[in-house]
Amino acid sequence: MELYFLGTGAGIPSKQRNVSAAALRFFNDQGSTWLFDCGEATQHQILYTPLKLSKIDKIFITHLHGDHIYGLPGVLGSRSFQGTETPLTLFGPKGLKDFVQTSLSVSGTFLRYRLEVVEVEDGAVFKERNTVIKVKKLVHGIPSFGYRIEEENQAGSLQVDKLKALGVPPGPLYGQLKEGKQIQLEDGRFINGKDFLGPCKKGRKIAVLGDTRYTEAAIELAKDVDVLVHEATFGAHEQELAHQYYHSTSVQAAKVAKMAEASSLILTHISSRYGENADRLLNEAKEQFVNTYLAKDLWSYSIQP
Ligand SMILES: [Zn+2]
Ligand SMILES: [Zn+2]
Structure with a gap:
């Protein structure tokens, strides 16, 4: 599977970083893609990747701030205009259904596929084929969730x-x-x-978190994951500001990865104040947790079994 970063900025778009969205592309028979958040212009970003709207069959929304959802009506509409008829499930906090229904009905957008909206709560668990999705509430002023995606272990191949x-x-x-x-x-x-039977293939584990302050819930979601995607809106020296605005610093994200014994950490949701100097956040985080990456728009990260 491959993780594509479509928008890695915080709050408002900049020339370097669009607002939040990431996609997890599976290389299964269905070729499914799952989208995590859908900030404005996510569908434009997708045009620069190998991803296809028709293959997106699940969208997970972490929270209802505009920089995470304003791209939804566009993605949902274009997926239909392109002729896609396969169903799509949308997961997210309470209120998501209202937002989607209102924007689609006011704009007279008719979807030719079945859209199911599932409003999630803390502790929710979903199962999809050989994958389990666990949901936990984070700390962000408004309800914000993190998603943990766990593949089941697979039996080894027949010798x-x-x-x-x-x-x-x-x-x-x-x-x-x-x-x-x-x-x-x-x-x-x-x-x-x-x-x-050859050796059993260990399922991959990934945690994609919404905006949050440093919290225990993030550590639980990220326990032993192959990849943790965590916001780092601010640098280490802005810890007060991060707390005030319900966000995390680069170093707090690294602490979560370290406590959770994650294999790798990807920092995203970077404030535009850092512009071309965002590497500073990466270096600070690396001092705590070596295997850290700084996401950039249109960058992808491959997760091997
Ligand atoms: Zn945000
Ligand atoms: Zn937010």
Whole structure:
């Protein structure tokens, strides 16, 4: 899977950074893409990536501040104008349904696909195929949530060469062996599928958080994740300001990653006051947590199994 950063700025767009949005692209059969937040002009940003609106089948909204939702009506409308008929589920805080229904109806936008809006609460858990989504409330003045995406572990691949060497011909038996079942061969021998499976593939874990102050809830969401996407609106020296505006500093984000024993941290939602000097935030965070990256618009990060 690949994480694309579509907007990495805070509050208002700048020439370097658009407002919030990130996309998680799966390389599964459906080629699904999940969008996290949808600030204004997210659909314009998508034009510069390999992402397709038709493949977006879930959108997770962290909170209802304009820099995270003003791009929604545009994305939803264009997805329909392009002829997409596959359903889409939108997750987010209470009030999201009103916002979407009002903007679509006032603008006379008719969607040719089924849109489901799920308003989330602290502690909500959803399951989608082999992936579990956990939701926790953060601290941001208005309800703001973080999402933890957990893939289930997958059984290892069947060691076909080993089976062929034993004279087990390919066929429906292979399916049963892959499920780890014991089978009897025509010659009377019993073999157990578990003896012919490679190492199990560990599912990936990702946490994408909304705007927040430093909070324990963020640490819980990020426990042992491969990637934590955390806001860093301010630099370390602006801790007071960050607290006042319900945001985090670069160093606080790094502390969350460290406490949660995450594998990597990506900083986003960077205030435009840092302009070309945002590397300063990266360096501060790295002092606490080495494997830190600073997101940029249209940058992508690959998450290997
Ligand atoms: Zn924001
Ligand atoms: Zn906000």
